[in-house]
Amino acid sequence: MPNTRAPKIEVLELxxxxxxxxxxxxxxxxxxxxxxxxxxxVPTMAIDLVTxxxxxxxxxxxxxxxxxxxxxxxxxxxxxFVYNLDCDCEDNCEQCSVTLSLDVSWExxxxxxxxxxxDLPVFVTSSDLVSHDPRVGPVHFASSDxxxxxxxxxxxxxxxxxxxxxxxTAVAKKGIAKEHAKWSPVCVATYQFDPIIKVADDVSATxxxxxRQQVVESCPVKVYGLDERTNNIVVRNRLECMYCDECTNxxxxxxxxxxxxxxxxxxxxxxxxxxxxxxxxxxxxxxxxQQALEALSLKLQTLRNELINVKQKILAAx
Amino acid sequence: MxxxxxxxxxxxxxxxxxxxxxxxxxxxxxxxxIIKKEDHTLGNLIRMQLLQDRQVRFAGYLMPHPLENIMRVxxxxxxxxxxxxxxxxxxxxxTSEVDNLTQRFAEGVLACKRLQxxxxxx
Numbered sequence: 001m002p003n004t005r006a007p008k009i010e011v012l013e014l015x016x017x018x019x020x021x022x023x024x025x026x027x028x029x030x031x032x033x034x035x036x037x038x039x040x041x042v043p044t045m046a047i048d049l050v051t052x053x054x055x056x057x058x059x060x061x062x063x064x065x066x067x068x069x070x071x072x073x074x075x076x077x078x079x080x081f082v083y084n085l086d087c088d089c090e091d092n093c094e095q096c097s098v099t100l101s102l103d104v105s106w107e108x109x110x111x112x113x114x115x116x117x118x119d120l121p122v123f124v125t126s127s128d129l130v131s132h133d134p135r136v137g138p139v140h141f142a143s144s145d146x147x148x149x150x151x152x153x154x155x156x157x158x159x160x161x162x163x164x165x166x167x168x169t170a171v172a173k174k175g176i177a178k179e180h181a182k183w184s185p186v187c188v189a190t191y192q193f194d195p196i197i198k199v200a201d202d203v204s205a206t207x208x209x210x211x212r213q214q215v216v217e218s219c220p221v222k223v224y225g226l227d228e229r230t231n232n233i234v235v236r237n238r239l240e241c242m243y244c245d246e247c248t249n250x251x252x253x254x255x256x257x258x259x260x261x262x263x264x265x266x267x268x269x270x271x272x273x274x275x276x277x278x279x280x281x282x283x284x285x286x287x288x289x290q291q292a293l294e295a296l297s298l299k300l301q302t303l304r305n306e307l308i309n310v311k312q313k314i315l316a317a318x
Numbered sequence: 319m320x321x322x323x324x325x326x327x328x329x330x331x332x333x334x335x336x337x338x339x340x341x342x343x344x345x346x347x348x349x350x351x352i353i354k355k356e357d358h359t360l361g362n363l364i365r366m367q368l369l370q371d372r373q374v375r376f377a378g379y380l381m382p383h384p385l386e387n388i389m390r391v392x393x394x395x396x397x398x399x400x401x402x403x404x405x406x407x408x409x410x411x412x413t414s415e416v417d418n419l420t421q422r423f424a425e426g427v428l429a430c431k432r433l434q435x436x437x438x439x440x
Contacts, residue, residue, distance in 0.1 A: 002407065002410070002411055003367070003370040003371055003407075003408075003411055004411045004414055004415055005415055006418065007415065007418065007419055007422065008422060009419065009422040009423045009425075009426045010426055011423075011426035011427055011429065011430035012430075013430075014427060014430045014431065014434070019427075021423070021426060023419075026415070027366050027367075028366075029362045029363045029365070029366035029367070030363065030412075030415065030416075030419075032358075032359075032362060032363075033359050033360070033362070033363040034419075036358065036359040037359060040359075041328075041359070085325060085329070176328060178327050178328045179324050179325055179327060179328065180324065286423075286427045289423055290420065290423060290424065290427075293416055293419055293420040293423060294420060296359075296416050297413060297416045297417055297420065299356075299359075299360060300360075300409055300412050300413045300416060301413060302336065303336070303337070303353065303356075303360070303409055304406065304409045304410065304413065306335070306336040306337045307337060307402065307405060307406050307409065308406075309337075310335075310337050310338070310339050310402070311402055311406075314339065314402075
């Protein structure tokens with residue numbers, strides 16, 4: 001007996017690195033599966049193998065390799081790689097990996113500095129990593145405008161002092177965050193239940209205007225407001241609610257009779273979920289959601305096909 | 319030295335079957351599915367979908383151990399369908415729901431982009 005639901009999605013906010021949307025008419029398990037897949041099962045590229053030719057910096061090789069692995073690598077939309085383990089090549093090739101190289105010495109960067117800065121250490125950052133594939137490279141800023149406005153020049157990897165040098169090649173491979181968190185495409189992927197906020201006007205009429213104002217001001221995120229004309233409590237920013245219960249506590253302490261109904265009630269909707277997804281720059285935010293849904297669909301399809309296989313095996317054995 | 323392969327959390331080992339089925343010997347119309355390399359993501363999803371089915375009497379899942387990458391789903395039906403068929407329908411329903419969602423999300427993104435563009439011209 002089919003029990004399909006027809007869920008809806010409404011996108012509220014969309015930026016290159018952030019998307020906020022409402023998923024409705026479905027079960028919590030679907031929302032949670034989507035969240036989990038976004039965090040751990042959307043494939044990205046990350047540095048996985050580092051060959052160090054020269055490291056005279058203060059940091060050990062292993063430490064540097066770990067830092068390099070955590071550098072997010074931007075993948076141009078539409079770039080497809082295969083998993084290194086599935087690839088036919090011997091070690092790695094351009095179908096399953098991207099080579100990046102780094103060669104920085106104190107002398108090369110400190111040259112041309114003014115005299116008073118001469119002895120300061122030089123910084124090795126992610127922007128010193130040179131990718132051999134134009135489609136993949138260390139994440140920097142979303143747009144050139146922000147780069148010009150910022151003094152930041154990449155993610156710090158190491159500091160070198162006079163005479164020190166760092167020379168290495170790194171191989172980035174495709175992977176998922178279930179294996180290592182460095183492959184996760186998101187910084188934030190959460191959902192919250194859509195708040196249902198009710199104000200009982202007849203009960204709130206028993207409060208003085210000053211008391212109503214107190215209820216309105218109790219909210220740290222300014223969900224409520226007072227109507228200018230009627231002085232009733234009204235809900236202004238419902239989606240900002242974070243279920244802190246400050247308003248209900250204040251309102252119940254102000255009640256004249258304890259047996260009165262609550263002035264404001266905040267409950268969580270069971271079938272509307274507000275998702276906030278922020279990426280670390282490896283893929284665009286809408287792509288993260290899209291690819292997560294595709295990955296989830298693929299997981300279900302493989303399971304369905306495997307079940308058919310198992311069924312046939314049982315029939316054959318009987 | 320004896321650390322397991324990193325990829326073992328999500329990749330089937332050589333010759334490993336994705337799903338094993340064990341009919342329950344004590345309860346009628348019941349069976350256990352051992353699904354390898356899956357976790358709460360699919361486990362909870364499948365369990366909740368099975369519970370929607372009126373022909374399913376019991377559905378539950380568990381991860382026996384966090385370091386073993388397997389998940390067990392137990393299903394008992396009312397006898398009109400086999401646990402295998404109940405699970406197949408549940409997965410079928412979920413697949414169509416997720417495919418539907420993919421489409422809805424693409425439409426939502428388009429609508430949002432159009433809205434942002436129209437705001438720019440105002």
